[in-house]
Amino acid sequence: MTLDNLDTPALLVDLDAMDANLVAMQQRVSAKGVKLRPHTKAHKIPALAMKQLSLGAEGICTAKLGEAEVMAEAGIEDILITTPIANPIKYQRLVALHLAYPEGKFCQVVDHADHILGIGKYAMDAGITVELLIEVESGQQRCGVAVGEPLVTLIELIQATDGVSYRGIQAYSGHLQHVKGFNERQAQARTAVVGIFEFIDSHLRPMNLAPDVISGGGTGTYEAYDGLGFTEIQAGSYIFMDAAYRGIGNREGRAINDEFSNALKVWTTVISHPTKERAVVDAGMKCLSIDMGMPLVEDREDIRYQTGGDEHGILHLADNHAGLAIGQRLMMLPSHCDTTLNSYSTLYGIRGDRVINSWDIAGRGRSD
Ligand SMILES: Cc1ncc(COP(=O)(O)O)c(C=O)c1O
Numbered sequence: 001m002t003l004d005n006l007d008t009p010a011l012l013v014d015l016d017a018m019d020a021n022l023v024a025m026q027q028r029v030s031a032k033g034v035k036l037r038p039h040t041k042a043h044k045i046p047a048l049a050m051k052q053l054s055l056g057a058e059g060i061c062t063a064k065l066g067e068a069e070v071m072a073e074a075g076i077e078d079i080l081i082t083t084p085i086a087n088p089i090k091y092q093r094l095v096a097l098h099l100a101y102p103e104g105k106f107c108q109v110v111d112h113a114d115h116i117l118g119i120g121k122y123a124m125d126a127g128i129t130v131e132l133l134i135e136v137e138s139g140q141q142r143c144g145v146a147v148g149e150p151l152v153t154l155i156e157l158i159q160a161t162d163g164v165s166y167r168g169i170q171a172y173s174g175h176l177q178h179v180k181g182f183n184e185r186q187a188q189a190r191t192a193v194v195g196i197f198e199f200i201d202s203h204l205r206p207m208n209l210a211p212d213v214i215s216g217g218g219t220g221t222y223e224a225y226d227g228l229g230f231t232e233i234q235a236g237s238y239i240f241m242d243a244a245y246r247g248i249g250n251r252e253g254r255a256i257n258d259e260f261s262n263a264l265k266v267w268t269t270v271i272s273h274p275t276k277e278r279a280v281v282d283a284g285m286k287c288l289s290i291d292m293g294m295p296l297v298e299d300r301e302d303i304r305y306q307t308g309g310d311e312h313g314i315l316h317l318a319d320n321h322a323g324l325a326i327g328q329r330l331m332m333l334p335s336h337c338d339t340t341l342n343s344y345s346t347l348y349g350i351r352g353d354r355v356i357n358s359w360d361i362a363g364r365g366r367s368d
Contacts, residue, residue: 001355008269008329009283011344015351017263018239024260025238026055029222037061037080037215039236042338044363045347046074048239059105061215061234065093066366068106072097074362078105080133080215082170082234084115084143088122095122098130107131107213109170111145116157116164123163131167132158133215138171139192147199155209168213171196172234177220178244178292182251189217189224197228219260220248240264242337244292265298266332266340268313270324277317279324281332284311288332289339298331305332 003012029036035058040049049060049071059078062068068079085094085108094108110116110132123130134154137144145151151169158166173192179185193216204210217225217233219241237245241262248257266288272280288295290307297303302318313332317323324330334340341347342364349357 003267003329003350003353003355006267006348006355008267009287010267010348011287011341011346012265012267012331012348012350012355013240014261014263014265015349015356017261018349021238021241021260021263022052022055025222025235026052026057029233029235030056032223032226034230035232037232037234038239039063039082039218039234040071040363041067042236042239043341043347044070044361044366045359046071046076046362047359049074049076052239058232061236062363064367065090065097066368067363069093069097070363070366072101072104072106077101077103080107080109080170080234082109082135082172084108084110084112084135086112086115086118088118091118091122094119094130095126095128098123098128099126105131107133107167109133109135109143111135111143111154113154113157116154116161120161120163125163129163129165131165133168133170133213134158134166134211135170135172136196138173138196138216140173140175142174144171147196151199152203152207152209155204166209166211168211168215168231169196169200170234171214171216171230172218173216173221174218177218178248179220180247180255181249182253185220185248186224189221190228193225193228200229219245237337240337240341242292242340243294243296243333243335246296246333262298262333264334264337264341266295266334268330268332270315270326270328270330271312273324273326276323277319277321279315279317280308281305281313281315281330282311283313283332284309286310287340287343288313288334289336289343291339292336295335296333298333300330303330 039061041063268281268283308314
Protein backbone atom coordinates (compact mmCIF):
# COMPACT_ATOMS: atom_id res chain seq x y z
CA MET A 1 0.00 0.00 0.00
CA THR A 2 1.14 3.56 -0.60
CA LEU A 3 0.05 6.78 1.02
CA ASP A 4 -2.27 7.38 -1.94
CA ASN A 5 -4.36 4.41 -0.80
CA LEU A 6 -4.57 5.52 2.81
CA ASP A 7 -7.69 7.36 3.94
CA THR A 8 -7.30 10.50 6.05
CA PRO A 9 -6.80 11.80 8.64
CA ALA A 10 -4.25 9.11 9.46
CA LEU A 11 -1.44 9.03 12.02
CA LEU A 12 1.91 8.03 10.52
CA VAL A 13 5.42 7.45 11.72
CA ASP A 14 8.47 7.67 9.49
CA LEU A 15 10.10 4.39 10.47
CA ASP A 16 13.67 5.35 9.56
CA ALA A 17 13.44 8.61 11.49
CA MET A 18 11.93 6.85 14.51
CA ASP A 19 14.58 4.12 14.50
CA ALA A 20 17.34 6.73 14.32
CA ASN A 21 15.77 8.66 17.22
CA LEU A 22 15.55 5.50 19.33
CA VAL A 23 19.18 4.57 18.76
CA ALA A 24 20.46 8.12 19.25
CA MET A 25 18.82 8.62 22.64
CA GLN A 26 19.88 5.23 23.94
CA GLN A 27 23.47 5.81 22.85
CA ARG A 28 23.66 9.33 24.24
CA VAL A 29 22.23 8.41 27.63
CA SER A 30 24.33 5.22 27.88
CA ALA A 31 27.46 7.20 27.00
CA LYS A 32 26.89 9.24 30.15
CA GLY A 33 26.78 6.09 32.27
CA VAL A 34 23.09 6.63 33.03
CA LYS A 35 20.18 4.29 32.34
CA LEU A 36 17.35 5.15 30.00
CA ARG A 37 13.81 4.44 31.16
CA PRO A 38 11.77 5.75 28.21
CA HIS A 39 8.44 7.37 28.97
CA THR A 40 5.94 5.39 26.88
CA LYS A 41 3.12 7.92 27.34
CA ALA A 42 4.42 9.29 24.04
CA HIS A 43 3.51 6.17 22.02
CA LYS A 44 1.36 3.86 24.21
CA ILE A 45 2.28 0.91 21.97
CA PRO A 46 3.75 -2.21 23.65
CA ALA A 47 5.72 -3.23 20.53
CA LEU A 48 7.53 0.12 20.56
CA ALA A 49 8.25 -0.25 24.27
CA MET A 50 9.74 -3.68 23.48
CA LYS A 51 11.88 -2.07 20.84
CA GLN A 52 13.17 0.46 23.37
CA LEU A 53 13.98 -2.36 25.79
CA SER A 54 15.76 -4.36 23.10
CA LEU A 55 17.94 -1.32 22.40
CA GLY A 56 19.07 -1.27 26.03
CA ALA A 57 16.44 0.59 28.05
CA GLU A 58 16.39 -0.29 31.75
CA GLY A 59 12.59 -0.51 31.88
CA ILE A 60 9.79 1.85 30.92
CA CYS A 61 7.71 4.63 32.43
CA THR A 62 4.00 5.00 32.06
CA ALA A 63 2.14 8.13 33.11
CA LYS A 64 -0.86 6.23 34.38
CA LEU A 65 -1.78 2.92 35.99
CA GLY A 66 -4.07 2.15 33.02
CA GLU A 67 -1.13 2.43 30.62
CA ALA A 68 0.92 0.20 32.93
CA GLU A 69 -1.82 -2.45 32.81
CA VAL A 70 -1.66 -2.40 29.01
CA MET A 71 2.14 -2.69 28.94
CA ALA A 72 2.21 -5.46 31.57
CA GLU A 73 -0.42 -7.44 29.68
CA ALA A 74 1.90 -7.32 26.66
CA GLY A 75 4.71 -8.84 28.71
CA ILE A 76 6.69 -5.80 29.86
CA GLU A 77 8.03 -6.45 33.32
CA ASP A 78 9.77 -3.32 34.58
CA ILE A 79 7.39 -0.36 34.80
CA LEU A 80 7.56 2.91 36.72
CA ILE A 81 4.20 4.68 37.03
CA THR A 82 5.16 8.36 37.20
CA THR A 83 1.88 9.91 38.40
CA PRO A 84 0.57 9.48 41.96
CA ILE A 85 -2.65 7.52 42.51
CA ALA A 86 -5.08 8.49 45.22
CA ASN A 87 -8.12 6.33 45.67
CA PRO A 88 -8.82 2.85 47.10
CA ILE A 89 -9.96 1.72 43.63
CA LYS A 90 -6.53 2.60 42.26
CA TYR A 91 -4.65 1.17 45.25
CA GLN A 92 -6.44 -2.14 44.72
CA ARG A 93 -5.72 -2.06 40.96
CA LEU A 94 -2.04 -1.46 41.69
CA VAL A 95 -1.96 -4.43 44.03
CA ALA A 96 -3.88 -6.53 41.49
CA LEU A 97 -1.27 -5.64 38.87
CA HIS A 98 1.47 -6.97 41.15
CA LEU A 99 -0.50 -10.14 41.83
CA ALA A 100 -1.26 -10.72 38.15
CA TYR A 101 2.43 -10.46 37.17
CA PRO A 102 4.46 -11.80 40.11
CA GLU A 103 7.66 -11.60 38.05
CA GLY A 104 7.00 -7.93 37.29
CA LYS A 105 9.02 -5.11 38.77
CA PHE A 106 6.57 -2.27 39.27
CA CYS A 107 7.20 1.01 41.02
CA GLN A 108 4.65 3.69 41.91
CA VAL A 109 5.35 7.40 42.37
CA VAL A 110 3.92 9.02 45.54
CA ASP A 111 4.26 12.40 47.24
CA HIS A 112 1.96 12.23 50.29
CA ALA A 113 1.55 10.15 53.44
CA ASP A 114 -1.97 9.14 52.37
CA HIS A 115 -0.57 7.45 49.23
CA ILE A 116 1.91 5.49 51.34
CA LEU A 117 -0.64 4.39 53.94
CA GLY A 118 -3.30 3.57 51.31
CA ILE A 119 -1.04 1.50 49.09
CA GLY A 120 0.61 -0.11 52.14
CA LYS A 121 -2.73 -1.25 53.54
CA TYR A 122 -3.89 -3.08 50.41
CA ALA A 123 -0.43 -4.44 49.66
CA MET A 124 -0.07 -5.82 53.18
CA ASP A 125 -3.51 -7.47 53.00
CA ALA A 126 -2.37 -9.16 49.77
CA GLY A 127 0.96 -10.18 51.29
CA ILE A 128 3.09 -8.19 48.84
CA THR A 129 5.45 -5.21 48.97
CA VAL A 130 5.02 -2.31 46.52
CA GLU A 131 8.12 -0.28 45.66
CA LEU A 132 7.68 3.49 45.80
CA LEU A 133 9.51 6.46 44.34
CA ILE A 134 8.90 9.79 46.07
CA GLU A 135 8.34 12.69 43.70
CA VAL A 136 10.10 15.86 44.87
CA GLU A 137 9.46 19.47 43.90
CA SER A 138 11.75 20.29 40.97
CA GLY A 139 10.55 23.75 40.04
CA GLN A 140 7.41 22.81 38.12
CA GLN A 141 5.09 23.26 41.09
CA ARG A 142 2.95 20.33 40.00
CA CYS A 143 3.26 17.20 42.15
CA GLY A 144 6.27 16.73 44.42
CA VAL A 145 7.03 17.00 48.12
CA ALA A 146 9.34 19.79 49.28
CA VAL A 147 12.98 18.78 49.62
CA GLY A 148 13.87 18.99 53.31
CA GLU A 149 12.05 17.77 56.39
CA PRO A 150 8.85 16.84 54.46
CA LEU A 151 10.89 14.48 52.23
CA VAL A 152 12.62 12.89 55.21
CA THR A 153 9.24 12.37 56.89
CA LEU A 154 7.89 10.52 53.83
CA ILE A 155 10.96 8.31 53.52
CA GLU A 156 10.73 7.40 57.20
CA LEU A 157 7.00 6.71 56.86
CA ILE A 158 7.63 4.31 53.97
CA GLN A 159 10.28 2.55 56.02
CA ALA A 160 7.88 2.23 58.96
CA THR A 161 4.93 1.01 56.85
CA ASP A 162 4.35 -2.63 55.96
CA GLY A 163 3.53 -3.39 52.34
CA VAL A 164 5.69 -0.64 50.81
CA SER A 165 9.40 -0.06 50.29
CA TYR A 166 11.50 2.99 49.48
CA ARG A 167 13.25 2.79 46.13
CA GLY A 168 14.18 6.39 45.50
CA ILE A 169 13.21 9.80 44.14
CA GLN A 170 11.60 11.22 41.00
CA ALA A 171 12.64 14.75 40.02
CA TYR A 172 11.06 15.86 36.74
CA SER A 173 11.13 19.52 35.65
CA GLY A 174 8.46 19.46 32.95
CA HIS A 175 8.27 23.25 32.76
CA LEU A 176 11.82 23.45 31.40
CA GLN A 177 11.66 20.93 28.56
CA HIS A 178 10.80 23.58 25.99
CA VAL A 179 13.00 26.47 27.11
CA LYS A 180 14.40 27.88 23.87
CA GLY A 181 18.16 27.76 23.41
CA PHE A 182 20.24 24.71 24.29
CA ASN A 183 22.57 26.34 26.82
CA GLU A 184 19.84 28.29 28.56
CA ARG A 185 17.70 25.15 28.85
CA GLN A 186 20.52 23.02 30.24
CA ALA A 187 21.47 25.70 32.78
CA GLN A 188 17.89 26.17 34.02
CA ALA A 189 17.33 22.41 34.24
CA ARG A 190 20.47 21.92 36.30
CA THR A 191 19.70 24.81 38.61
CA ALA A 192 16.21 23.43 39.24
CA VAL A 193 17.50 20.16 40.70
CA VAL A 194 20.95 20.88 42.10
CA GLY A 195 19.55 21.51 45.61
CA ILE A 196 18.02 18.05 45.65
CA PHE A 197 21.41 16.43 45.21
CA GLU A 198 22.96 18.70 47.84
CA PHE A 199 20.26 17.63 50.27
CA ILE A 200 20.87 13.98 49.47
CA ASP A 201 24.56 14.38 50.26
CA SER A 202 24.23 16.62 53.28
CA HIS A 203 21.21 14.99 54.96
CA LEU A 204 19.92 11.77 53.45
CA ARG A 205 23.25 10.00 53.05
CA PRO A 206 24.37 10.59 56.65
CA MET A 207 20.95 9.34 57.82
CA ASN A 208 21.27 6.26 55.61
CA LEU A 209 18.24 7.41 53.59
CA ALA A 210 19.95 8.08 50.24
CA PRO A 211 17.83 6.94 47.28
CA ASP A 212 18.95 3.98 45.16
CA VAL A 213 17.11 5.39 42.15
CA ILE A 214 16.91 9.04 41.08
CA SER A 215 14.74 9.28 37.99
CA GLY A 216 13.96 12.32 35.84
CA GLY A 217 14.79 14.31 32.75
CA GLY A 218 13.04 14.56 29.41
CA THR A 219 13.72 15.10 25.73
CA GLY A 220 14.69 18.72 26.33
CA THR A 221 16.87 18.17 29.39
CA TYR A 222 18.37 14.67 29.20
CA GLU A 223 21.89 16.10 28.90
CA ALA A 224 21.63 18.74 31.60
CA TYR A 225 22.58 16.71 34.62
CA ASP A 226 26.15 15.47 34.08
CA GLY A 227 27.69 14.30 37.32
CA LEU A 228 24.71 15.22 39.49
CA GLY A 229 23.56 11.70 40.31
CA PHE A 230 20.47 10.90 38.25
CA THR A 231 20.50 7.13 37.81
CA GLU A 232 17.94 7.09 35.00
CA ILE A 233 16.46 9.41 32.37
CA GLN A 234 12.71 9.36 31.63
CA ALA A 235 12.65 10.98 28.18
CA GLY A 236 9.67 10.07 26.01
CA SER A 237 8.91 12.41 23.11
CA TYR A 238 12.28 11.84 21.40
CA ILE A 239 10.86 8.72 19.72
CA PHE A 240 8.56 10.88 17.56
CA MET A 241 9.42 14.53 18.18
CA ASP A 242 6.88 17.23 17.36
CA ALA A 243 6.77 20.83 16.23
CA ALA A 244 7.10 22.11 19.80
CA TYR A 245 10.30 20.16 20.39
CA ARG A 246 11.53 21.05 16.91
CA GLY A 247 11.42 24.71 17.92
CA ILE A 248 13.59 24.61 21.07
CA GLY A 249 16.93 25.10 19.29
CA ASN A 250 20.03 22.98 18.96
CA ARG A 251 23.43 23.09 20.59
CA GLU A 252 24.98 25.05 17.72
CA GLY A 253 22.58 27.89 18.42
CA ARG A 254 20.22 27.31 15.51
CA ALA A 255 16.49 27.80 16.10
CA ILE A 256 15.58 24.32 14.87
CA ASN A 257 16.34 21.39 17.15
CA ASP A 258 17.81 18.76 14.84
CA GLU A 259 19.09 16.46 17.60
CA PHE A 260 16.20 14.14 16.72
CA SER A 261 14.02 14.02 13.60
CA ASN A 262 10.31 14.68 13.31
CA ALA A 263 8.97 11.17 12.79
CA LEU A 264 5.30 11.57 13.73
CA LYS A 265 3.00 12.96 11.05
CA VAL A 266 -0.65 13.33 10.22
CA TRP A 267 -1.79 12.68 6.67
CA THR A 268 -4.64 14.96 5.65
CA THR A 269 -6.79 15.91 2.66
CA VAL A 270 -7.82 19.33 1.37
CA ILE A 271 -11.63 19.25 1.58
CA SER A 272 -12.50 22.83 0.72
CA HIS A 273 -10.93 25.92 -0.87
CA PRO A 274 -13.43 28.73 -0.33
CA THR A 275 -11.09 31.60 -1.32
CA LYS A 276 -7.80 31.98 -3.13
CA GLU A 277 -5.97 32.49 0.19
CA ARG A 278 -7.82 29.92 2.30
CA ALA A 279 -8.21 26.17 2.08
CA VAL A 280 -9.45 23.61 4.63
CA VAL A 281 -8.14 20.14 5.56
CA ASP A 282 -9.97 17.31 7.26
CA ALA A 283 -7.87 17.44 10.45
CA GLY A 284 -9.08 19.63 13.30
CA MET A 285 -8.24 19.56 16.98
CA LYS A 286 -9.76 16.10 17.49
CA CYS A 287 -6.85 14.62 15.57
CA LEU A 288 -4.20 17.36 15.64
CA SER A 289 -3.91 18.71 19.16
CA ILE A 290 -3.28 22.43 19.66
CA ASP A 291 -2.34 22.54 23.36
CA MET A 292 1.27 23.25 22.34
CA GLY A 293 0.50 25.55 19.43
CA MET A 294 -0.40 24.97 15.81
CA PRO A 295 0.85 22.03 13.73
CA LEU A 296 3.15 22.73 10.80
CA VAL A 297 2.56 21.74 7.19
CA GLU A 298 5.61 19.65 6.37
CA ASP A 299 8.04 21.31 3.95
CA ARG A 300 5.43 23.97 3.10
CA GLU A 301 6.46 27.27 4.61
CA ASP A 302 4.03 28.90 2.20
CA ILE A 303 1.08 27.42 4.13
CA ARG A 304 0.09 28.24 7.73
CA TYR A 305 -2.27 25.97 9.68
CA GLN A 306 -4.88 27.45 11.99
CA THR A 307 -7.40 25.36 13.88
CA GLY A 308 -10.89 25.45 12.41
CA GLY A 309 -12.50 23.60 15.32
CA ASP A 310 -12.94 19.92 16.10
CA GLU A 311 -12.78 18.57 12.56
CA HIS A 312 -11.43 21.32 10.32
CA GLY A 313 -7.97 22.75 9.84
CA ILE A 314 -7.82 26.13 8.10
CA LEU A 315 -4.85 26.69 5.80
CA HIS A 316 -3.71 30.23 5.07
CA LEU A 317 -1.81 30.39 1.81
CA ALA A 318 0.98 32.88 1.19
CA ASP A 319 0.42 35.82 -1.20
CA ASN A 320 0.39 34.81 -4.88
CA HIS A 321 0.07 31.14 -3.92
CA ALA A 322 -0.89 28.93 -6.86
CA GLY A 323 -3.56 27.32 -4.70
CA LEU A 324 -4.26 23.74 -3.69
CA ALA A 325 -6.48 21.14 -5.34
CA ILE A 326 -9.59 19.74 -3.71
CA GLY A 327 -8.61 16.22 -2.65
CA GLN A 328 -4.91 17.08 -2.49
CA ARG A 329 -3.04 15.39 0.33
CA LEU A 330 -0.84 17.31 2.78
CA MET A 331 1.44 16.07 5.57
CA MET A 332 1.24 17.77 8.96
CA LEU A 333 3.79 17.80 11.76
CA PRO A 334 1.82 17.71 15.04
CA SER A 335 2.70 20.37 17.59
CA HIS A 336 2.46 17.88 20.49
CA CYS A 337 3.01 14.18 19.89
CA ASP A 338 1.38 12.84 23.08
CA THR A 339 -1.99 14.52 22.82
CA THR A 340 -2.20 14.01 19.05
CA LEU A 341 -1.42 10.29 19.27
CA ASN A 342 -4.02 9.80 22.00
CA SER A 343 -6.74 10.63 19.44
CA TYR A 344 -5.95 7.69 17.18
CA SER A 345 -6.47 3.92 17.34
CA THR A 346 -3.84 3.06 14.73
CA LEU A 347 -0.33 4.21 13.90
CA TYR A 348 0.93 3.48 10.37
CA GLY A 349 4.64 2.99 9.75
CA ILE A 350 5.88 4.51 6.47
CA ARG A 351 9.06 4.57 4.39
CA GLY A 352 8.87 7.25 1.74
CA ASP A 353 5.35 6.91 0.36
CA ARG A 354 5.06 3.18 1.19
CA VAL A 355 2.92 2.08 4.13
CA ILE A 356 4.95 -0.71 5.72
CA ASN A 357 3.03 -1.74 8.83
CA SER A 358 0.58 -0.61 11.48
CA TRP A 359 0.19 -0.87 15.24
CA ASP A 360 -2.87 -0.67 17.48
CA ILE A 361 -2.33 2.12 19.97
CA ALA A 362 -3.27 -0.15 22.84
CA GLY A 363 -2.76 2.38 25.62
CA ARG A 364 -4.73 5.08 23.87
CA GLY A 365 -7.26 6.72 26.21
CA ARG A 366 -5.92 4.81 29.22
CA SER A 367 -5.58 7.86 31.44
CA ASP A 368 -7.36 5.87 34.13
C1 LIG B 1 7.04 12.55 34.84
C2 LIG B 1 7.51 12.69 33.43
N1 LIG B 1 8.69 12.16 33.08
C3 LIG B 1 9.16 12.24 31.82
C4 LIG B 1 8.43 12.85 30.81
C5 LIG B 1 9.00 12.83 29.42
O1 LIG B 1 9.16 14.02 28.84
P1 LIG B 1 9.32 14.18 27.26
O2 LIG B 1 8.18 13.48 26.60
O3 LIG B 1 9.21 15.62 27.09
O4 LIG B 1 10.61 13.59 26.90
C6 LIG B 1 7.20 13.44 31.14
C7 LIG B 1 6.42 14.15 30.12
O5 LIG B 1 5.31 14.53 30.24
C8 LIG B 1 6.72 13.35 32.47
O6 LIG B 1 5.54 13.89 32.83
